[in-house]
Amino acid sequence: MKLQAKCLGIESGGKPVVTLSIEDAGELGVRSGERIRLRSNGREISAIVNIVTKSVKAGIVGVYDEVSKSLSIKENDTIEVEPAHFPASLQHIRNKLRRRKLNYEEILEIVKDAVAGNLSEVEMAAFVIALEQQGLDLDEATSLTVAMVETGQHLEIGKGPICDKHSIGGVPGDKTTLLVVPIVAAAGLIIPKTSSRAITSAAGSADRAEVLMPVTLGVEEMKDVVEKTNGCFAWGGSLHLAPADDVFVQVEYPLSIDPMLLPSIMAKKRAVHANFLALDIPTGRGTKVKTIGDANLLAKDFIELGRRIDIKTQCIISYGEQPIGHAIGPALEAREALRALQGGAVPDLIDKAVHLCGLLFEMTGKGDGRLALEILKSGKAEKKMREIITQQGGNPNIQPDDIEIGRYSVDIKAEKSGIVLWLDNNFLVEIARAAGAPKDKKAGVLLHKKIGEKVEKGEPILEIYSEKATKLGLAEKILQEEKPFGVGDRMEMLIREVKEIPITKKAFILER
């Protein structure tokens, strides 16, 4: 059936939707919520049908923004419409629900259909949940990785070897990437770093880097920066390196599940043709991986998956029970990283960056962690950072004090003297987010004390920054309700009394 397009100027939130008249829907035999196949301008997608129940003339198909974009439809264009059948890959998803192992071709078909918008949310949820409930074995993880690469863009850099760094996330204030990239690039190695924005955290590496320079680069721009400087800071979202991941994450997030952790990370490394990968697994209470035993198992899987797709992978298991450095929130963190590059003392941040660079230097035969420390101390890393900032269009002379932070702030003071016994990552993130981070880059939390430090009664332990007084108030209220730190002479025995079924609000960390 041929219908005339009417652009509705409505965004459905990612899902392809069209409206049909009652007559046309009847003729096609589809009901609201069912799918039809659309063909126009040589392209084809399937879309969800909404039916216009007030009287409209037949022959018109109303298209939402997602559809007009993906088929390049303009007002009054002709669209060929037919009933859609269940996509073939749905059979593979059903087989997975029946506990069958899927082969590469089957997984590729699922991923292709997911990226093309041919699978409904329910169908994608079924795939993700089945993987989560049954677990992926390494064969399936490899297939999924390769399928994600296959359905995305690639970055071909003329030179090599190519290094990469990744943290599985979960520890706040982790601005290590802002040190690792210039150190590695200054050593003459290639590091085309792509990062994500925060999903559940207070800042992603792309958010932090964006305080210093534009990070929304196309593949060609990124290539250009890397060719000139050996490194870059690019936001992964605009590069479409593994677009399937962006689709599946929409389903994973509301359910707080993350079965595709390995493939989604490794696919993005494969897409930039990385040869060497240094992977950080922050471990402990308040992070994604709670025990060293689990961290070892995860490291084993990453190393083995890397081996299968030709990325030599080594990991550090790092202490994650408190934030890295003192700053949480994009601008505060960018400032702290820049200070560290200029020789400032941020011991845990530098410690972690040096170990990660050390792995890359050892794998490539460049040296070890001492070389990293030397590059940092000599100012070569800062110089390299300013080269990258220049190439990406930022202010090459930027100084830490030029970086603006929230206009409103409040000091939180110790109610008694003692030692800081613990800090709670999840509550600190919740407070920083309530203050406006990551969307509001200037918002966040600045720690004045970290675990083991002495604090006097009335001395400030931390400071909250925000651009809005109401958000600052909300953040402070959350802090009063859910104490993010403990001060005392010794750890107290009682963690909590449980006298009835507890309603636990477990923080979920989903970062890519």
Next chain:
Amino acid sequence: MKLQAKCLGIESGGKPVVTLSIEDAGELGVRSGERIRLRSNGREISAIVNIVTKSVKAGIVGVYDEVSKSLSIKENDTIEVEPAHFPASLQHIRNKLRRRKLNYEEILEIVKDAVAGNLSEVEMAAFVIALEQQGLDLDEATSLTVAMVETGQHLEIGKGPICDKHSIGGVPGDKTTLLVVPIVAAAGLIIPKTSSRAITSAAGSADRAEVLMPVTLGVEEMKDVVEKTNGCFAWGGSLHLAPADDVFVQVEYPLSIDPMLLPSIMAKKRAVHANFLALDIPTGRGTKVKTIGDANLLAKDFIELGRRIDIKTQCIISYGEQPIGHAIGPALEAREALRALQGGAVPDLIDKAVHLCGLLFEMTGKGDGRLALEILKSGKAEKKMREIITQQGGNPNIQPDDIEIGRYSVDIKAEKSGIVLWLDNNFLVEIARAAGAPKDKKAGVLLHKKIGEKVEKGEPILEIYSEKATKLGLAEKILQEEKPFGVGDRMEMLIREVKEIPITKKAFILER
């Protein structure tokens, strides 16, 4: 935030959707696809946000039909709008994903949120898939049954005891209900029968009964019919006895899973306050339950669940490897059932009906199967059927030949002489559906021969009926491709050769 309603006159297919201007969405901090909370006319629901990207003035909320219906919204009504939080029941769903057993209160909260439209499709899919992957134990099945009853309407009949009959479905042409209801009612027992329409089959009991009388009854109308005649044929869909089931089935259908089989059936029996239930489990190749072992296990679960909710349940395990009687499709089946009530010989149909009535007569102390046969043979069942037809507003004098069947038909003839060795239920259903059933009541398949009968070369084995020549052609094409019967002297040894990974299109039976 208070916004003014604009009724869009668009049906989204069950999901509550509203549009917001870019300004209002920004103010609320929601993006397309996210949810907001709406309050109007003393009611409250959550809805999915679509954002109008072309210039519209702020202050307007565009409401789709589903929203205007459930909040009784008229043009220009004021709607109070705020950001929605994840519903509390989502935490229970996440716990289920983590393999925790859910208690009654938790399940009730999930079911309430599902019925109220507070759970997204992904969230409902997660619940259904977790149940399917992990299995429900009988405690959870009981909780789910009671929660479904709790969130739906009830039927209170002044007299008792109340009998009910159910088939878990899967065998085509199963018009047994059209005999059981009048036989049981004629014996003086109360049987307020509710039935469903076909989902994956060629006819549901509601579709068959509707050929003879209106079946879309409200609770009061149904009560009235039962009080006057002891029985009725009501379509369950309009009664809202277990509305949660209608919501979950939308997710189960595309995934071909049915983890809520027991609760969804038993909830509807509990909602009519049934005391005695005769349950039919058709068993064998081409039905839902393949082996007698599985049928026994399922019967055990039904009996035990019945015991827990005070419904005395007994089951028959019946032969299901070919259709019941000769007719498949609403009108053809109604005609066959009416003939059986008038003394016509449909041995397998009568056999099955008599066994089911026998269970109910034994449980209530009325007698046994012989009483059922006597009521049928004496014409009392036909008389009772006409009473029910009268009360529900059908033609009380209707005769089998008055029932119209498809104008177009084609005879399918045997290509060789022999014995009918097998009939394929799934292909027969597929052919009847291709011909137009169940939507087109006059379409279907009429078998001239059944398993074990002799057929001569050139003699008709079956006939396809349709109201449209194109559909008849399509149905015949499917029949030629996928042979639905086997004729020969003996069963041949080879079923199929499998030389590469087979792509199996497994028929899925989802009937309630």
